[in-house]
Amino acid sequence: MSAATPEHIMQVGMGFWASKTLLSAVELGVFSTLAEAPADLPTLERKLALHRRPARDFLDALVALKLLERENGVYRNTADTDLFLDRAKPSYIGGILEMANARLYGFWGSLTEALRTGEVQNESKGKEEDLFTAHYAEPDRLRRFLTAMSGISAGAAHAIAANFPWKDHKSFMDVGSAQGMVPATLACAHPHLTGIGFDLPAVKPVFEEFMAHRGVAGRVRFQGGNFFEDPLPKADVIVMGHILHDWDLDQKKLLLRKAFEALPKGGAVIVYDAIIDDDRRENAFGLLMSLNMLIETPGGFDYTGEECQDWMREAGFSKPRVEPLVGPDSMVIGLK
Ligand SMILES: C[S@@+](CC[C@H](N)C(=O)[O-])C[C@H]1O[C@@H](n2cnc3c(N)ncnc32)[C@H](O)[C@@H]1O
Numbered sequence: 001m002s003a004a005t006p007e008h009i010m011q012v013g014m015g016f017w018a019s020k021t022l023l024s025a026v027e028l029g030v031f032s033t034l035a036e037a038p039a040d041l042p043t044l045e046r047k048l049a050l051h052r053r054p055a056r057d058f059l060d061a062l063v064a065l066k067l068l069e070r071e072n073g074v075y076r077n078t079a080d081t082d083l084f085l086d087r088a089k090p091s092y093i094g095g096i097l098e099m100a101n102a103r104l105y106g107f108w109g110s111l112t113e114a115l116r117t118g119e120v121q122n123e124s125k126g127k128e129e130d131l132f133t134a135h136y137a138e139p140d141r142l143r144r145f146l147t148a149m150s151g152i153s154a155g156a157a158h159a160i161a162a163n164f165p166w167k168d169h170k171s172f173m174d175v176g177s178a179q180g181m182v183p184a185t186l187a188c189a190h191p192h193l194t195g196i197g198f199d200l201p202a203v204k205p206v207f208e209e210f211m212a213h214r215g216v217a218g219r220v221r222f223q224g225g226n227f228f229e230d231p232l233p234k235a236d237v238i239v240m241g242h243i244l245h246d247w248d249l250d251q252k253k254l255l256l257r258k259a260f261e262a263l264p265k266g267g268a269v270i271v272y273d274a275i276i277d278d279d280r281r282e283n284a285f286g287l288l289m290s291l292n293m294l295i296e297t298p299g300g301f302d303y304t305g306e307e308c309q310d311w312m313r314e315a316g317f318s319k320p321r322v323e324p325l326v327g328p329d330s331m332v333i334g335l336k
Pocket of ligand 1: 132149150152153175176177178179198199200203225226227228240241242243246
């Protein structure tokens with residue numbers, strides 16, 4: 001019999017210490033600064049404008065958390081933080097952590113209230129507007145949100161590009177494309193594909209800038225619209241990433257029906273999210289993401305692969321299947 005220890009309880013309970021230390025490091029540009037050149041403590045104090053008192057503890061805590069390395073008093077990024085948290089690299093995924101720091105960290109402080117009331121706890125709290133209206137009222141906030149979405153979908157985008165039989169299809173349409181991480185990644189990986197990013201009209205300039213930056217503007221265009229009010233543009237494959245979890249059950253089913261209508265016979269829908277395991281006991285990130293949808297949206301929730309396959313069958317899709325992508329993400333594929 002194993003002896004009981006409080007270690008796991010304490011690690012989870014005090015997990016916000018580690019989380020906020022990383023979020024502040026991203027905010028202060030620790031990893032981007034060290035990507036330019038490894039540096040010692042006095043140099044980092046100066047470059048990052050850190051107060052002397054916490055500087056050493058902060059940087060050594062990042063070493064202990066395996067987010068930095070230190071040798072002979074010189075700090076440098078780990079391979080992971082250098083690749084993913086240097087703002088100067090296209091592989092940067094810190095946008096989602098910037099958003100977590102600026103918004104979610106504070107809003108999650110009201111989790112208990114959300115658990116009691118079932119109500120949104122973000123900027124829309126007590127208002128009629130939805131999350132997207134709140135973000136899109138201000139260009140800077142819009143850009144930050146759309147960039148954050150690229151951070152959270154980059155890994156899945158590469159896995160979808162690699163694991164789906166794209167050679168059998170000519171075109172794709174990404175519903176709720178945000179900045180366009182999935183369209184850009186698919187177009188870069190498969191030069192025979194053309195694509196559409198469909199999102200609210202305000203997203204257009206940020207999307208088009210990203211396609212130009214990735215060199216695929218000639219093959220991927222933006223179409224503005226509202227996916228509840230307008231028909232979806234037609235394409236051989238329709239992708240919906242981190243879309244269904246934003247909405248309630250009726251809205252989820254409506255979006256799947258609209259995808260079915262927009263596809264040709266032989267077409268496919270790819271839904272991806274942090275799909276929860278059918279037994280709802282393994283994918284902690286997916287389950288916590290669902291609580292995040294409680295904080296962020298009036299009716300959104302994450303779901304299991306089995307649930308999504310049932311909704312797909314109901315919308316008319318055949319042979320739905322679940323395939324793991326990276327980390328907590330999976331895709332559910334349905335055929336028309
Ligand atoms: C959570 S983000 C997901 C972005 C991206 N697909 C990803 O996986 O990172 C949801 C996207 O849906 C878009 N959206 C929200 N409501 C919409 C609507 N009614 N019509 C079209 N797009 C909408 C938002 O602008 C946002 O880009």
